[in-house]
Amino acid sequence: MFLNLQGKSAAGSGLPIIFNNHYELQSAAQINEWIEMHRLEVEMGLAAVGAALFRGFPLRTAEDFDAFVGAFGWKNFPYSESLSNAVRINRTPRVFTANEAPPAVTIYLHHEMAQTPVYPARLFFFCEQPAETGGATPLCPSYLLWEQLAQCSPAFAYDCEVKGLKYTHTMPNEADAASGMGRSWRDTLGAADPEGAERRLAALGYAWQWLADGSLRVTTPRLQAVRDLGGGRKSFFNQLIAACCGWKDARNDPSRSITHGDGSPLDAEAVQRAVMLADQLAVNLQWQQGDVALLDNFAVMHGRKPYTGVRKLLASLALC
Numbered sequence: 321m322f323l324n325l326q327g328k329s330a331a332g333s334g335l336p337i338i339f340n341n342h343y344e345l346q347s348a349a350q351i352n353e354w355i356e357m358h359r360l361e362v363e364m365g366l367a368a369v370g371a372a373l374f375r376g377f378p379l380r381t382a383e384d385f386d387a388f389v390g391a392f393g394w395k396n397f398p399y400s401e402s403l404s405n406a407v408r409i410n411r412t413p414r415v416f417t418a419n420e421a422p423p424a425v426t427i428y429l430h431h432e433m434a435q436t437p438v439y440p441a442r443l444f445f446f447c448e449q450p451a452e453t454g455g456a457t458p459l460c461p462s463y464l465l466w467e468q469l470a471q472c473s474p475a476f477a478y479d480c481e482v483k484g485l486k487y488t489h490t491m492p493n494e495a496d497a498a499s500g501m502g503r504s505w506r507d508t509l510g511a512a513d514p515e516g517a518e519r520r521l522a523a524l525g526y527a528w529q530w531l532a533d534g535s536l537r538v539t540t541p542r543l544q545a546v547r548d549l550g551g552g553r554k555s556f557f558n559q560l561i562a563a564c565c566g567w568k569d570a571r572n573d574p575s576r577s578i579t580h581g582d583g584s585p586l587d588a589e590a591v592q593r594a595v596m597l598a599d600q601l602a603v604n605l606q607w608q609q610g611d612v613a614l615l616d617n618f619a620v621m622h623g624r625k626p627y628t629g630v631r632k633l634l635a636s637l638a639l640c
């Protein structure tokens with residue numbers, strides 16, 4: 321039986337499934353061998369609850385983490401090619417800082433990059449240094465959230481599933497490290513100039529508008545809000561909670577960030593219910609140095625609690 325942080329059975333779901341280094345593995349070769357031997361168990365854990373935690377492994381640096389991720393053999397999803405709106409800094413080709421937003425900023429629950437047409441299937445996080453206080457990563461089983469939301473707010477759930485969602489946000493001309501969504505349009509779109517940005521946006525089906533200060537306001541095409549996980553399960557696969565609660569900075573206003581795919585407004589009361597249900601379901605992962613968390617991005621949402629001190633969390637994304 322797998323046990324998790326709350327001591328409940330994994331199917332509960334009080335994610336994640338924990339793999340402790342009882343074997344006192346020390347070398348990279350030993351860790352590789354362990355991953356090879358336990359791959360099926362890890363896959364089963366992911367399929368069951370969507371999250372696994374590796375604790376007690378002798379991982380200290382970005383390079384150690386890179387090697388750990390590489391041992392799974394999944395296809396890398398580089399930050400540079402993503403449309404993520406977060407400012408991040410690459411530490412190795414496969415590993416980057418999780419989010420450079422200031423410690424007081426809450427990052428609300430979301431599926432990674434579900435507000436864009438391209439997203440990773442799996443996420444690794446590595447704790448290089450835990451915060452002095454706070455800084456937990458809340459994990460929300462999105463398949464349970466969807467079940468509960470469909471029961472509590474059936475009309476809203478129906479609209480989400482049938483109409484999908486569209487997101488609007490404004491990217492700065494230069495990176496804004498004070499914001500959780502401060503990545504510049506050049507970096508986000510991999511474009512050297514406005515023409516290159518427009519070509520990329522057109523290819524992706526976005527609408528856009530240049531603003532007087534050089535920032536770029538974009539609206540996505542209609543994106544899915546609900547994902548079929550197979551086996552009769554669905555997840556609330558979107559960035560609705562983050563967009564409604566957290567897309568707030570000098571350029572962005574949460575009240576203008578999201579609509580249904582046909583442009584109709586969201587039911588504000590149902591959105592609040594979704595936020596409340598997600599918070600109730602979320603389990604806080606309190607980091608220890610060396611921890612690695614592995615998430616099925618389609619099944620589990622994550623966020624970040626505010627913190628004090630220095631917190632160094634690294635990430636790596638995989639397409640599988």
Ligand code: FE2
Binds near residue numbers: 430431432622
């Ligand atoms: Fe994220």
